[in-house]
Amino acid sequence: MLGRLGAESIDDLLVDVPPRLRLPALGLPAGRSEFETVAQISALAARNRVFADRLCFIGGGVYRRFIPAAVAAVTSKPEFYTAYTPYQPEASQGTLQSIYEFQTLIAQLTGMDAANASLYDGATALAEAAMMATVVTGRHEVLVAGRIHPEYLEVLRTYAGGRGILVREQGELGELTAAVIFQQPDFLGLLENAPELTERAHQAGALAVACVDPISLALLAPPGQYGADIAVGEGQQLGLALSYGGPHVGFIACREELIRRLPGRLVGQALDGRGRRGFTLTLTAREQHIRREKATSNICTNHSLCALAASVYLTYMGPDGLRQVAEVSATRAHALAERLQGVPGVTAAFPGRPFLYEFPLRIDPERLRAADLNRRGILAGLDVGRWYPDLEGVYTFCCTEVNDPAAIDELVVALGSPLS
């Protein structure tokens, strides 16, 4: 090829690079064979401690759940995972239709009119929703009601900070409030009075932004039912591995009137010249490559492959499967909560507050030390006091369909260990 160019070496093609910038060599080790690479990376993986599914009682926004084999069988198809963003619809119908199905599944689940093609994660979805609300209302404050995920709150503050938007955690709703943002269930797993929060937002002329757990929506009122304007959430529980926190998938859905304010990709139906139905990226006039600095967001992609996993998961489960997953999780969590509260030094942190499958307990630290859960192979008790000073000594626990009754027994016995 060099010959075709009349060049003697690569240097002849690098004439525009100032010589003082040329690098003699990268200070990195030399390349390795596949065998050696696998050995090196596998050794790192082996240095992580993986707790058994059944003994993982920790949540905090990321949950161990049963993932049907069909999910990986679909997402590992190279036609899906090695494709680019579907700019050329004629050659991307597989990706486009799967996104259209994802949009429909999320709209059905949340009871909203439309959903987008997905966002990065729950935290950025929540921040994008808040920014969207400020644009829709022309107001510059958002009110966070209750305990939303502390990392989501932090991301929201980072997004808001750049644009001079005020994030308030307390105070009254007023003429400056663009949105009331709440999480259902909240970060501790407790149920919020979502319909009342929505109504209060609307009375003040603000939007109601609901951050919801998708599995919970098999049982709980979806945001569309109580009239929320924007619904967002994290889709990790829908067939995605923990993966130390990512990649997962955020979703955002809204009422019909707000569709043109949505950030990110949207797929819509279209017809070709022969009247055949196809799918294409649409309403792109909202987006950065057309609108540049006037776009609704800078996002120019989504988490397509993760959204595909969520679609396969939801389709596999169907309405009955999803309800059973939610019910089994909730039943086991309530059984666990009752039994743990029988352990001396363990009490409900918020007695009487309803929850679904994650719940907070106040625990004598001596008790936790004595139980030495990690040594027993149990991952349980998320210390939420690290984010909320008023919750020092409070730990959350969760149950899903992977925590079998024997695993619940093990945790109860461990926490009930005699104090030394």
Add this chain to the structure above:
Amino acid sequence: MTEPLSFERSRPGLAGPRLPEAGVESTVEIPSHLRRSQALDLPRLSEPEIMRHYSRLASLNYSISENFYPLGSCTMKYNPVVNEVLGQLDGFANLHPYQDDATAQGALELIWNLERALCEIVGVDRVTLQPAAGAHGEWTALRIIQAYHRSRGDDRDVVIVPDSAHGTNPASAALCGFKVVEVRSGADGRVDLADLKSKLNARVAALMLTNPNTLGLFERDILSVAEAVHGAGGRLYYDGANLNALMGVCRPGDMGFDAVHLNLHKTFTAPHGGGGPGAGPVGVKSELVPFLPGPLVERAPSGSFSLAPSGPQSIGRVRSFVGNFGVMVRAYAYIVAMGGDGLAQASEDAILSANYLRAQVSELLDVPHPGPCMHEFVASARTLSSQGIRALDLAKGLLERGFYAPTIYFPLIVPEAVMIEPTETETKATMDAFVAALAELVELSRTDPDRLHADPVSLPVGRLDEVAAARRPVLRWRPEERPA
């Protein structure tokens, strides 16, 4: 060839999958006003139906595993299959983000090692791996620069962006509340230094630049550009979209860039996934380190690793947890396998491929800016316009002939732009076949332009009426569509 929607294939009455029973007794009390009132309506399909549905959908997709993606600016290189295996190792896939650091030492060490490698490749002091995508990284970098200026009591509110820049650049700047000012490209396709200097003042927070630029040309005045921006108190942001030309060749940090964003899904072979997940790390020079989002991974003298909370000047988190860890594993595996020598070879090969293809294409289409180019180049289809053939027609004609289309109508400064990036993983034979297809299209534009307007004819769908689709958007299936 089309496939019905999963919702259309649904079989009402079909029972759900077998799942565990609770096996314990307890009562779950949900107040009635918080309960779902209407039955959830999702598809009901058996596993074999689901697998066939998605297999058929997969067959409707073009992908890099099948053939060439000459998509300029997108660096569609081959995704090594071993990286997929490694990303899904039990020790990574089943690690909870809230496990104690002591039980996640392998993951933390991987993040640390990846950060060190990226620092070396781009010439910066620290890197945050939290941003989830390229645009997310751009915005993160600008927030960092904004925080830096503000910490000095300097409320700079303007960001300069070249007229050839990606649309995400001005959008990211606007999201930070910056006003965007455009700088002209000169006749040689590079930033017009005089125009830049005329726009630099005490309000300018940053210049956003990609080098090589979106025309695939190295900004040979980069050192003067950096000097001018720094002289006016601004900072330089590097858009990493085109880093594939530079690994082991030269480093943005050495050019004077203060904040550098990277795309692990472009340069470092993490797959694109049909539009994500990717990862958009941001590297910075030491003066910007205090403003990085946290947590960063730190190594204690004992050799143990931990997630260190961010300091008081940090812009705060930009995403939950550590970011797209699974993408980091794939990128790190690529860097380990390639090594310093292999990465440099990759960039050199990418430059060679692009110049080879450029030479062939310039015999068929106008290539307005003189070479040599770096990893990509931009041609123009305007010479075909007398036949009524546009860049879009070339794109669709290439799809019909088994190739993905180049990036078209970008950058905006080239009329009827056709932007081509072959990457280092394509063979000469593949590129020759692509050129032959392009030659056929150029010939057709003279002999039978109507046939070209009709393409594609043998793909799952023909050209879609996108205008009608946007006018009355149909974004979802509705239960009312179900036959009675």
